[in-house]
Amino acid sequence: MKIVIIGNSVACVNAIEAIREKDKISQVVVVSDEQSRAYSHPLLPNLVVGDISRSDERFYYRSRNFYEKNKVTTVLGKKVVGISSQNRYVKLENDEKIPYDKLIITAGGKPFIPKMEGTELEGVHTLTNIKAADRLKKDLKNIKKCVVVGGGLIGSKIAEKLAKHGVKVTLVELMKRVLFPVLDDTGAEYIHKELKSLGVKLILGDSVVKLDGDKRVKKAVLSSGKSIDTDAVIVSVGVKPNLEFTSESGIETNKGIIVNDYMQTNIDTIYAAGDVTEAYDIVISQKRPIPILPLAARQGRIAGLNIEGENVKYSGGFPTNSITIGKVSFISMGIVDTDKLETLKIKKDGEYRKFIIDDNKLIGMILVGNIEKAGMFNWMIQNRFDVSWLKDTFLNSDFGWQYFSKAFRILRFDRKIK
Amino acid sequence: MKIVKIYEDSCVYCHLCEVACIVEHSQSKDIIKAFKRETKPIARCSAEFNYPLSYSVMCRHCDDAPCIEACQTGAMHRDERGYVVVNEDKCVGCWMCIMACPYGVIKKDERREVWGLSTKCDLCPDRETPACVEACPNNALMFEEV
Numbered sequence: 001m002k003i004v005i006i007g008n009s010v011a012c013v014n015a016i017e018a019i020r021e022k023d024k025i026s027q028v029v030v031v032s033d034e035q036s037r038a039y040s041h042p043l044l045p046n047l048v049v050g051d052i053s054r055s056d057e058r059f060y061y062r063s064r065n066f067y068e069k070n071k072v073t074t075v076l077g078k079k080v081v082g083i084s085s086q087n088r089y090v091k092l093e094n095d096e097k098i099p100y101d102k103l104i105i106t107a108g109g110k111p112f113i114p115k116m117e118g119t120e121l122e123g124v125h126t127l128t129n130i131k132a133a134d135r136l137k138k139d140l141k142n143i144k145k146c147v148v149v150g151g152g153l154i155g156s157k158i159a160e161k162l163a164k165h166g167v168k169v170t171l172v173e174l175m176k177r178v179l180f181p182v183l184d185d186t187g188a189e190y191i192h193k194e195l196k197s198l199g200v201k202l203i204l205g206d207s208v209v210k211l212d213g214d215k216r217v218k219k220a221v222l223s224s225g226k227s228i229d230t231d232a233v234i235v236s237v238g239v240k241p242n243l244e245f246t247s248e249s250g251i252e253t254n255k256g257i258i259v260n261d262y263m264q265t266n267i268d269t270i271y272a273a274g275d276v277t278e279a280y281d282i283v284i285s286q287k288r289p290i291p292i293l294p295l296a297a298r299q300g301r302i303a304g305l306n307i308e309g310e311n312v313k314y315s316g317g318f319p320t321n322s323i324t325i326g327k328v329s330f331i332s333m334g335i336v337d338t339d340k341l342e343t344l345k346i347k348k349d350g351e352y353r354k355f356i357i358d359d360n361k362l363i364g365m366i367l368v369g370n371i372e373k374a375g376m377f378n379w380m381i382q383n384r385f386d387v388s389w390l391k392d393t394f395l396n397s398d399f400g401w402q403y404f405s406k407a408f409r410i411l412r413f414d415r416k417i418k
Numbered sequence: 419m420k421i422v423k424i425y426e427d428s429c430v431y432c433h434l435c436e437v438a439c440i441v442e443h444s445q446s447k448d449i450i451k452a453f454k455r456e457t458k459p460i461a462r463c464s465a466e467f468n469y470p471l472s473y474s475v476m477c478r479h480c481d482d483a484p485c486i487e488a489c490q491t492g493a494m495h496r497d498e499r500g501y502v503v504v505n506e507d508k509c510v511g512c513w514m515c516i517m518a519c520p521y522g523v524i525k526k527d528e529r530r531e532v533w534g535l536s537t538k539c540d541l542c543p544d545r546e547t548p549a550c551v552e553a554c555p556n557n558a559l560m561f562e563e564v
Binding site for chain 2: 014040041042043046051052057058059060061062063293294297298301320321322323324329331333371372373374375376378379398400401402403406409410412413414415418
């Protein structure tokens with residue numbers, strides 16, 4: 001069997017590992033438009049400011065010999081432009097065709113660029129892959145002032161990093177707070193404070209509509225009419241699935257590639273995993289792209305196992321986030337802000353805890369400060385655990401196994417319940 | 419596979435498991451040096467208490483470990499013995515393993531200069547019986563098959 005994988009990041013690597021657990025014989029080919037071996041996307045802001053370099057092993061997701069060890073042929077620096085699902089081949093930019101028996105699409109996401117004038121100017125950057133990070137890093141010597149558009153995970157992180165690096169940063173966020181979908185007002189306030197103390201200027205509830213300059217960007221004009229002088233602009237309003245090559249393939253897409261519970265597309269021989277897909281979100285009970293690393297790993301593994309005939313079901317996922325800005329670490333997951341459902345919250349010294357409960361099932365939470373037990377809540381959301389008898393203890397700073405019933409605790413400790 | 423099994427009825431909340439763990443993971447493996455002269459390691463097990471209940475809990479070394487799945491650099495991995503361990507040179511302290519750990523047994527060590535370090539039970543690779551099991555005075559921790 002010849003398995004071709006498009007894309008070379010987390011979902012791809014986990015698919016390869018799953019395939020090789022079961023099958024040492026099939027040929028595996030990875031095609032990617034990037035030159036690098038798989039690397040850690042969350043470390044791109046660190047790469048830009050020089051916290052980490054491309055010669056540091058920390059930056060990479062797997063060791064240099066990963067592909068060789070797993071007998072994988074890599075076709076790097078080549079862009080896929082089309083898929084013929086009838087004749088089973090992948091077409092590259094240079095018209096080369098790579099035939100496959102089974103195909104896994106793990107092409108990831110690409111930056112979403114909102115409608116604004118002037119994005120073609122010099123000094124306008126994105127930050128979703130190594131090429132963009134290198135470009136921004138190279139440009140850093142020209143940047144004393146910078147506008148970051150979008151206060152999501154990438155935007156907040158690069159704002160923090162650049163500010164620490166001595167750049168005068170203005171962060172413009174359309175919503176009333178940064179990290180809008182992953183924090184509530186109280187949680188975001190901690191991050192606002194950290195960013196401000198680093199010298200980041202926050203402009204909330206406003207958006208950039210136009211970038212001005214001759215050759216290089218000089219000014220960002222906001223919808224409120226304000227204008228900000230700047231040497232550079234980083235657009236980080238989000239990512240969307242990279243569907244550039246699927247249009248004539250017959251693969252069903254919506255916002256992302258639609259997959260069933262086995263990570264299989266509407267075409268039997270083609271699977272998809274990671275940020276490019278639209279898989280089931282168990283918290284909102286519908287399919288949607290959730291571009292986060294742990295789910296890319298899980299989906300990649302499941303796609304790999306199912307290609308090997310294992311019949312493993314994806315039980316669904318939900319957003320989970322862990323980030324540190326300045327001195328504040330937080331972890332949040334699921335639905336974090338609603339006034340329609342049962343909400344438990346408490347803010348005390350250096351700590352914020354919030355839980356959203358729907359029909360006695362935990363469906364979301366935020367922990368700021370004291371985060372070490374966060375994964376226990378992750379388990380409860382994933383397993384639709386009945387929390388009616390336990391939820392009263394969620395707000396305790398020392399929340400832990402002591403609050404569970406003895407029988408359940410022992411079964412879990414002995415790994416009798418997964 | 420053998421892991422540290424927890425017998426809560428036998429636990430007297432003496433914290434000797436934590437002491438033994440700290441010594442075992444110290445530079446010198448000497449109790450006085452570990453506690454008073456060197457950088458004191460963080461105990462990988464936690465004695466928890468809610469009278470009359472007490473127990474010590476540490477990594478269960480899951481078969482399909484969610485912490486490995488969530489790790490952004492491959493620092494969290496399965497070693498040749500099959501146990502889940504952290505490669506300290508790879509860990510960047512993003513705490514995504516903490517976000518994923520269904521047992522809540524991974525701890526934050528924020529004392530390194532640049533990168534934080536996820537700290538968890540490594541089932542004492544240099545020993546036949548884990549230090550906490552050996553130190554437990556009442557068989558509340560046993561090294562057994564699950």
